[in-house]
Each structure stands twice: as C-alpha cells, then as structure tokens.
Amino acid sequence: xxxxxxxxxxxxxxxxxxxxxxxxxxxxxxxxxxxxxxxxxxxxxxxxxxxxxxxxxxxxxxxxxxxxxxxxxxxxxxxxxxxxxxxxxxxxxxxxxxxxxxxxxxxxxxxxxxxxxxxxxxxxxxxxxxxxxxxxxxxxxxxxxxxxxxxxxxxxxxxxxxxxxxxxxxxxxxxxxxxxxxxxxxxxxxxxxxxxxxxxxxxxxxxxxxxxxxxxxxx
Amino acid sequence: xxxxxxxxxxxxxxxxxxxxxxxxxxxxxxxxxxxxxxxxxxxxxxxxxxxxxxxxxxxxxxxxxxxxxxxxxxxxxxxxxxxxxxxxxxxxxxxxxxxxxxxxxxxxxxxxxxxxxxxxxxxxxxxxxxxxxxxxxxxxxxxxxxxxxxxxxxxxxxxxxxxxxxxxxxxxxxxxxxxxxxxxxxxxxxxxxxxxxxxxxxxxxxxxxxxxxxxxxx
Numbered sequence: 001x002x003x004x005x006x007x008x009x010x011x012x013x014x015x016x017x018x019x020x021x022x023x024x025x026x027x028x029x030x031x032x033x034x035x036x037x038x039x040x041x042x043x044x045x046x047x048x049x050x051x052x053x054x055x056x057x058x059x060x061x062x063x064x065x066x067x068x069x070x071x072x073x074x075x076x077x078x079x080x081x082x083x084x085x086x087x088x089x090x091x092x093x094x095x096x097x098x099x100x101x102x103x104x105x106x107x108x109x110x111x112x113x114x115x116x117x118x119x120x121x122x123x124x125x126x127x128x129x130x131x132x133x134x135x136x137x138x139x140x141x142x143x144x145x146x147x148x149x150x151x152x153x154x155x156x157x158x159x160x161x162x163x164x165x166x167x168x169x170x171x172x173x174x175x176x177x178x179x180x181x182x183x184x185x186x187x188x189x190x191x192x193x194x195x196x197x198x199x200x201x202x203x204x205x206x207x208x209x210x211x212x213x214x215x216x217x218x219x
Numbered sequence: 220x221x222x223x224x225x226x227x228x229x230x231x232x233x234x235x236x237x238x239x240x241x242x243x244x245x246x247x248x249x250x251x252x253x254x255x256x257x258x259x260x261x262x263x264x265x266x267x268x269x270x271x272x273x274x275x276x277x278x279x280x281x282x283x284x285x286x287x288x289x290x291x292x293x294x295x296x297x298x299x300x301x302x303x304x305x306x307x308x309x310x311x312x313x314x315x316x317x318x319x320x321x322x323x324x325x326x327x328x329x330x331x332x333x334x335x336x337x338x339x340x341x342x343x344x345x346x347x348x349x350x351x352x353x354x355x356x357x358x359x360x361x362x363x364x365x366x367x368x369x370x371x372x373x374x375x376x377x378x379x380x381x382x383x384x385x386x387x388x389x390x391x392x393x394x395x396x397x398x399x400x401x402x403x404x405x406x407x408x409x410x411x412x413x414x415x416x417x418x419x420x421x422x423x424x425x426x427x428x429x430x431x432x433x434x435x436x437x
Contacts, residue, residue, distance in 0.1 A: 045389065048245075064388045083323075084271070092320050092338065092340060121304070124297050159345050161344065163344075
C-alpha cells in the first residue's frame with residue numbers, strides 16, 4: 001500500500017452516513033474510492049454538482065460534466081446541478097459537513113498554507129479559502145514531508161489559506177489533531193514508530209503515553 | 220423582446236481592445252468557444268478577462284492568453300495553465316487572484332445592485348490586504364466590492380428568441396451570475412429554440428438580461 005492509499009483509506013474512516021463532503025484537487029479525490037459499500041455520502045464538486053462518481057464508461061463521457069479537477073464524471077441518481085454562486089453558498093454557509101484538502105504546510109496552530117509558493121508557483125486559491133472558511137470539518141490529507149523537508153512546521157513560511165485551525169491532519173505516517181495546547185499525535189501508521197514521526201515533523205508534537213496504530217479499514 | 224441572431228465574428232467586433240470582459244466557464248466547460256475563437260481571429264488586444272480560471276493553453280480562456288489578447292486576468296485559479304504562470308512571472312500579464320466564492324459573490328453583488336458583500340473568506344490572508352475588515356456579532360468579515368464588466372460572454376445550452384437561457388450540468392458555473400453584471404451580454408447557446416419551447420420554470424437566465432444571441436454555426 002503506497003503513501004497516498006494509506007492517507008485516503010484513513011481519511012475515509014472519518015466519513016459518516018448522510019454527510020455532504022467536498023474533496024479537494026489531487027490526493028483528496030482518492031478518498032472517494034474508499035467509501036464503504038452501503039454508506040450514503042453525497043459528494044459536492046465546487047463547479048456545481050452534488051452527487052457524482054468518476055469516471056463514466058468509455059464512450060459515454062459528457063463534456064458538460066466534469067469535477068473540479070477537470071476530470072470527466074458521472075452524475076448519480078438524485079444528483080443536483082447549480083451555478084457557482086449557489087455552490088459557494090453551500091460551502092461558505094456551513095452546509096458542507098467535511099472538506100478534505102491538500103496542504104503545502106501546516107503550523108503548530110493548525111493553520112494551513114495551500115495556494116502559493118512565492119517566487120516559484122502560484123496556482124491560486126480556487127475554492128480552498130472558502131472551503132476552509134465554511135466547511136464544518138476541514139481534514140488535511142497530505143504526505144508528511146516534501147523533498148525531505150517537514151510540511152508540519154512551527155509557524156508558516158508560506159502565505160496562509162485562512163486563520164482557522166483545521167480539524168485533523170492525516171499523513172502516511174500519522175494522524176494529528178490540532179488542539180488548544182498544540183498538535184496532538186493521535187495515531188501512528190502501521191510499522192511507523194513515534195520517533196519516526198517526531199523526526200519528520202518540524203513542530204512540537206504532544207505525544208501520548210501510548211500511541212495507537214492507525215486503522216485502515218472499518219471493523 | 221425578440222432578438223436577432225448575430226455571428227460570432229460580428230460579436231467579436233463589438234468588443235473593443237482594452238475592454239473588461241467576463242467569460243463563463245470552469246476549466247473550459249461552459250465557455251463560449253466560438254466567441255473566444257472569433258476574438259482570437261480579430262486579434263483582440265489588452266483585454267481584462269474576469270472568470271474562474273484560465274483553463275489550459277489550448278482550451279477556453281487559455282486560447283486568448285496564448286494568442287496575446289489579454290493584459291490582465293481576475294480569476295480564482297491559474298494552476299492549470301503554465302502560459303499564464305509564465306507571462307505573470309515575466310510581468311507580461313497582470314493576475315489578480317480572487318477566492319472562487321468571493322468572485323461569484325462580487326459579480327452577484329454588481330449584478331444585483333448591492334454595494335458589496337461581507338465574507339469571512341480571506342480574513343487574515345493576503346486577500347485581506349487594503350480591504351476593510353468589520354466585526355459583526357464577534358465574527359470578522361471582509362468587505363468585498365462589486366465586480367462589473369463591459370461585456371459578459373456566456374455559454375448556454377438552449378436560448379429562445381427572447382434570450383431566455385437554460386444550462387446543462389456543470390456547464391452553468393459562472394454563466395448565470397455573469398448575465399447580470401455586464402453592460403452588454405452576448406450568449407453562445409448550443410441550441411436555439413422558438414419562444415415557448417423552454418418552459419418558464421426551466422428558464423435560469425431571463426431573456427431581458429441578454430443583449431445578443433450568437434446564431435448557429437453555418
């Protein structure tokens with residue numbers, strides 16, 4: 001199981017029946033593959049759709065039906081389409097139960113940077129700032145380090161996406177929850193030691209006496 | 220009021236160099252491709268484009284960027300178009316990045332006669348620079364001003380002769396909200412149908428907002 005699959009499987013365990021969920025571009029979209037059979041989760045695509053799955057059968061694609069990454073999708077029975085103002089009313093208005101987003105950096109206060117690296121790459125924020133402002137829970141799905149450098153840092157060196165503290169950070173090494181006291185280590189991935197996690201993290205972690213192993217599927 | 224169809228080429232002639240132009244679409248889906256091609260063919264210059272993104276170099280708004288028609292973009296995302304990135308770094312194009320929900324609401328505010336909107340999005344980030352922050356019941360909000368344009372170039376699914384519009388699936392995106400926010404609204408529909416074919420409840424943009432309809436391709 002590679003790093004991305006570990007992350008997607010663990011994030012999927014946060015899904016609950018009846019939720020409206022928005023998955024960000026990239027790694028977060030993998031979470032959709034691990035929705036348990038029988039669970040009803042409505043997926044929102046910020047470009048104007050609730051209720052989709054990807055991809056359509058070959059030859060059945062519709063060019064007017066894409067997700068926020070530009071990938072061709074299928075609408076599901078019961079789907080609803082709407083314009084961008086309505087889509088972001090859903091997002092900002094607290095109607096989205098859970099947003100799963102990637103990140104470039106997270107700091108000790110649980111703040112997120114995800115939309116630019118000054119002087120190098122400026123993709124833009126797209127819908128990320130609205131999602132962080134409005135979703136009930138914001139879960140960060142990201143690899144623990146980038147090019148050997150920790151992505152979890154004491155304070156952000158990149159421009160923040162919002163001032164809000166994210167709800168949970170899931171990486172291929174650990175599950176970490178930002179709290180009033182700081183970043184609390186909640187789980188470690190199978191075969192990963194607490195020392196490994198601390199060594200790959202650029203911010204102080206609150207480590208419990210016993211760190212349980214990360215579950216990757218439901219009991 | 221009944222409108223007569225114009226060609227994409229005639230529509231492109233209406234849009235002068237230097238105009239502020241809203242263009243519907245999300246990564247090219249729901250963008251008026253024939254109008255974009257006609258602007259490229261006319262050799263339009265120094266346009267300001269307002270829209271969600273700059274798509275890809277060969278798709279949608281990206282074709283205007285590639286052809287050198289654009290001096291400035293006001294969009295939420297340019298990550299899918301390396302040409303926009305390169306021109307921005309070289310100082311050849313101005314890029315204002317606007318959170319997507321804020322972009323939709325600023326356009327909506329302009330089109331509905333509001334003096335602006337209050338949003339929590341962007342508080343404490345670079346988006347808040349030079350903007351007023353106000354507190355309401357203990358929460359902070361940015362004042363975001365209305366965003367208008369000279370032209371809105373829209374893609375619809377159906378238009379009737381009055382300009383009543385329908386949209387399909389994710390091709391609606393910014394089109395319905397932009398229909399309110401420009402002096403001249405030009406729509407490129409997939410289909411044109413006689414008045415009465417679109418049931419009133421199915422109309423998503425009332426025809427009174429539409430200035431010109433681009434006729435079917437010949």
